[in-house]
Amino acid sequence: MKKIFYSFFLLLFITTMILNTGVIADEGEFMISNLKGKDITINLKELKELPIVEETAISADEGDDKNVYEVKGVLLSDLLSSKGVSKNDLKAIRLIAGDGYQIDVSENILKQRKLILTFEINGEPLYEKSKPIRVIIPNEMSMYWLKNLKEIRIVEMVETVNIRSLYFLETVVSELEKVDYTYYESKDKAIKISELIEYMDLNTDLRSVRFIAADGFEKNESLKVFAEAYIKITGKNAPLFFSPDFPKGMHIKDMLFINYGSKSICSVEQAKNVFDLRKAEDIEGIPMSELLKESKLLQADRYEVKAVDGYSVEVSAKDMESGIVYTDEKDTVRIVFPDLEKQYSVKYLYEIKPLD
C-alpha cells in the first residue's frame, strides 16, 4: 500500500516538474496550407525558435468587447520568412480554428497589421481552449483574434506576373499626338498616358504599374496616377514620367521599362545606354539576347515579331537571341536577324511576343 502511495506522489511530482519545465507546453501544432501548393505542419517548439515578440495588444472593439492583453508570440511574417515566403506576397488568408470557426484576413489587414501567433497572454500560457496558438491582430476587432488555431490557409497570393509581350516605346509614341512641355529651360514634347493606354488597348483592371529606370531605380505607381500623367519623350532625361500635378520627387527619369501587367514597354533610346551594343554589317544596336534577359520576356521556342502596321514574322528562339534592335537615321525602330534573310527584318518594330 505504501509503495502505491509513494509511487502516486512520485508520478504527481514528475508530472508537475514536466509541466513547469514547459516540455508539455511546447506541444501542439497547426498547419499552413496551400503555401506555394504545399501543406506545412508547424509545431510549437519550432515556432518558438523564431524571434519572439512581446507587446501590448489592443483590439479595435468598443466598450466591454475591447481587449487589452500583454501578448508573447511569433510574428506570422517571421514564420513565413523562415519558409521563404514574404507576408507581402499574401493577398488573403483564412484562419481556421479547431471548433470550426474561421475568418478571412484581407490583403489590407495583412499589409497594415502585425499578426502575432501568440502562445502566452498576460504572462500565462494559453487556456486549454485557446491552445496551441491564439492569433492576435492588434488594432483589429477581436473577431480576428482566433483561438485554438488549427490551420492558416493561404487563400490567394500575389500573382507573379510573367511578361508576355515586349513593346517598343518609340514606335508606340510615333502613333500618338504630342503636346509641348517646358522642362527647365528646354521645350520638349510629351504624350498623354491615357492616349497610350487607349492606343495599346491596355486593360484598366490593374492596381499598379512598375517603372524600371536606366540606373536600376524601380518604383510602383497606382494605375490611377499613371493614367493621369504624361511621358516626356524628347530632350534630357527622356523618357520621363511626369505630370504638371506631380511634385518633382514623383518624376521618373530615363525610364527603361514600363511594366504594365504582363506587358512591358521598352525605351530603345535608354536601352542603348544600358546594354553593350552589338554590330552587324553597317548597323549597331541592342542585342536581343540582353533585352530578352532584362525584360524577363517569357521564353518560348518561337516568337512573333510585329510591326506597327500589322506586318509580322515568326522567328525561332535561336534566331531571336541573335537579333539586334536599332534605330535608323529617321529614328525608326527596327530589328534585324543577321542569320536570316532580309524579309525577316521588321521596320517600325512594335511588339515581340512568345508563341505557345
Added chain:
Amino acid sequence: MNKSNKILLALSIVLLLILIATYYLFLSKDHYVPDLFVRGDIEDVINLKETSSFNQVKIEHKGKKIKVYKLEDVVNRALPLSEEYELVLSGNDGRRAVIDGKQLNFSYLNYSSENGWEVINFNHPISSNIKLLKNITVVDKKSDFFDSLTIITQSENIIKTTVGELLTGSYTKKPFLRGSSTLNVDGQLYSVDVYSEKRVISLADLVDREILGRTVIYNKKGETLIHRDGFLELTNNKISYFNSESEEWLEDITGIVLDAPLTSNKDVFYDSLHYLEAGYKVLVVLLDGFGYHQYNYCLDEEIIPFMAEIENSSQAITSYKPVTNTGLAAVLTGKGPQENKIYSRDFKHIAVDDIFKKISKMSLNSVYIEGNIKILNTSIEPILNPDLNQNGITDDEIFKKTLKQMNGNANFVFVHFHGIDDMGHTYGPYGEKTIEMITQSDRYIQELAQNWPGKIIITADHGMHSILNGGDHGLVIYQDMFVPYLITDGGLKDE
C-alpha cells in the same frame, strides 16, 4: 429559549444569510452598467464602467445619503490637455449641459438603476444635472496648436479645432465592414458580417468648400499623405484621416494643407542634380527660418532688392515638422521624413542618400558650410563656423567662408545661414532686427552671386510665426509651412 425558538432563530439566520448572498450574487454584481466615456481633448480615454480605481465620497442628495464619484477626480484622471476646458455632459435623450472645467468642486457622478449615470451639480442650475449620461466630452478652450488640428491654405490658417470640439459638433455615423467570419457546425456554414460605426466628417463639409487642389495631410509623428478629398474620423481622443477610395489611413493627424503648392524645398535636391548634370555649378543658399510671408513683406517694403529681381520665384512647402532638422533633411535628400527618417529636432541620422553622396557618385565636388553646430549626419562633414567676432551671429563668418570656398574646385556649394532664424526667435518674424537681418542676407547673397559662375537656389528650411515674446515655428500654420524658392544665375550682372 426553548428548542423550537432556537430552531426558528437558526432558520432565520440561515434565511438572512441566503438573502444577503442572493443580493450580492444576483443583484449587486450581475446588473448591467452602461458605458460612460470621458473623451475629447484628453490624453487617456476613460470608461466609467471600470470604477474600481476611483474613490467614492458620501453626499446627501434629495434626502438620501448616497456614495458618488467626484467629477473632478474622474476628469483629472483622463489628463485634460490644458487647464482651461469645458465639459459637455451629453445624455442619451439628446440633452446636453456645458459647464466650466474650473467649477467642478461640488460636481459628482452617481450611478443608479433608476437614472443610469447621472451628474449631480450642487452649485450649478438644476438643468445641468443630466440623467442617463452617455458621454463627458472635454473641450479644450486654450489648446495650443500642437494639440489641435489646423487646416490651412497657402496664405491663411482657416480652421483650428480639436477632437473635443468636433465630437460636440455635427458629424455622420457611417458603418464600415470590419470582417466576415464563419462557423462550421456539422458541415453547415453559418456566416456573419460585422460592421463598426465610425464618426466621420467629410473634409469638404468641414471647410465648407469643394476640395479641388492638392491636399497634404500630416500626423503628429510626421507621416504624410497626399490626396484630394477624404474623411476625418473622430475617435474618443484623436482625429484620423482616411480615404475610402484608396483605403489609405493616417492616424492622429495634426494638420491639413489645402491647395498645397507643387513646389517644395525638396526640389533643391532634384534641381541641383539637374543643373549639375547639365554642366552648371550650383550654389544653394538656405536661409534658416525665412518664411514666405516674410519674403512677401520684404518685397512690399522693397528691402531685398537682389531677391526681388529674381523672376523664377515660387511659394514652396516644407516638410512637417517645420523645424531645422526636418527641413534641412528634406532639402538635402529630396524626400520627406517618412523616407529620410528625420522627423524632428531629435533625429540626426539620415536614412537615405543625401545630395552630397549623389554628387560624389557623379565624380563632382561638394562643400557644405554650416553655422557653429553640426545638425545632421551628412555624407560629407560640414565646415563649421563659430562666432569668432562674438557679435551674436555666425552669418558674417559663414559668408566669408563661403566666398573663400567658392574660389575652390567645388561644383556644388551648400551654405546654411542662421541669422534670420536667430533674430526671428528673439524679436519675432517682423521684429526690426529680424528684418534688418533679412536685408543683410539679401546683401550677402548678392555678393555671393556676383562671384558665382553658376546656378543659385535660395530657399529656407521653415518659416516663423509670432509669439508673445518673439517668434517660433513647428506648427502646421502657413507662417511656418511655406518658404520662398528662388532660382537665378550667378555672375556679374550688366548695369
